[in-house]
Amino acid sequence: MSSRWHSPRTALRAHAAGPVADFDADGTPGYDGDKESGEKDLRRVGAELSDLQEKLFAQGRSGGERSVLLVLQGMDTAGKGGIVRHVGGLLDPQGLSVTGFGKPTPTELEHDFLWRIRKALPPAGRIGIFDRSHYEDVLPVRVHSLVPESVWRGRFDEINAFEAELAASDTTIVKCALILSKDEQKARFTERVERPDKYWKYDPNDLAERAHWDEYLEAYQDVFDTTDTDVAPWYLIPANHKWFSRLAVARILLETMRDLDLSWPEAAFDVEAERERVAALD
Numbered sequence: 001m002s003s004r005w006h007s008p009r010t011a012l013r014a015h016a017a018g019p020v021a022d023f024d025a026d027g028t029p030g031y032d033g034d035k036e037s038g039e040k041d042l043r044r045v046g047a048e049l050s051d052l053q054e055k056l057f058a059q060g061r062s063g064g065e066r067s068v069l070l071v072l073q074g075m076d077t078a079g080k081g082g083i084v085r086h087v088g089g090l091l092d093p094q095g096l097s098v099t100g101f102g103k104p105t106p107t108e109l110e111h112d113f114l115w116r117i118r119k120a121l122p123p124a125g126r127i128g129i130f131d132r133s134h135y136e137d138v139l140p141v142r143v144h145s146l147v148p149e150s151v152w153r154g155r156f157d158e159i160n161a162f163e164a165e166l167a168a169s170d171t172t173i174v175k176c177a178l179i180l181s182k183d184e185q186k187a188r189f190t191e192r193v194e195r196p197d198k199y200w201k202y203d204p205n206d207l208a209e210r211a212h213w214d215e216y217l218e219a220y221q222d223v224f225d226t227t228d229t230d231v232a233p234w235y236l237i238p239a240n241h242k243w244f245s246r247l248a249v250a251r252i253l254l255e256t257m258r259d260l261d262l263s264w265p266e267a268a269f270d271v272e273a274e275r276e277r278v279a280a281l282d
């Protein structure tokens, strides 16, 4: 792999990154290249990722329990959809399940906040991508006081217990928070109202969310302080440069999957006997 990278998982790990309010969303920590090399490196990462994904998928078909879950969080316009498209796009759609979480439906609200999350977990052999997640229940829910503080605070422990339970049942969790600057968000909103091909991404309600920027940063900080665990690590992804955020997420996913030591499943048939049968075909 490219020598332009220096341990991205160390460089981007949340607990090493310092306060999110001081985070440099323009940076490319751990990476020496530029946009051009970044796009090339993304293709390289993609080739190895899709190899590993095929092994994961093959294991799932052969009784293996392992799955991988990539959780994406970030403010509006941070580029979560672009990660799904450009990192998810490196993978085989057969082995991928993508779920976006919007405002809970009335039915979802009748259940515990993890109910809809559990239903969307990737089955054995798959990579799941969550575009927003159970963390919404301690982010907008907290910022807008949709439940009492005692309830959302209690969710940090519930989330850690949930993620530990997933890890123990062979789901490898990687959490990436895309961090963009307030100026860059304005530039992206501007693009969305100026360009007809971007209108569909513009949601007038997003401006009301932006008005709570500092409260969101505080809420995110608590998320990183309480839920960045070794079984479910958080990575802070500088997101002002889309080429970098895509490369960084892909690279973190790749390194995580390399650690799984995935191998091709053993044949479930008598190899010698079947070779003879195939050789004897007319």
Ligand code: AMP
Pocket: 100, 101, 102, 103, 104, 132, 136, 137, 140, 141, 203
């Ligand atoms: P989008 O990602 O653009 O489709 O927007 C989804 C919206 O749903 C965002 O404003 C989220 O903050 C909001 N949302 C997602 N999950 C929750 C939740 N559990 N409670 C309240 N709002 C949520």
Ligand code: MG
Pocket: 076, 203, 206
């Ligand atoms: Mg939106």
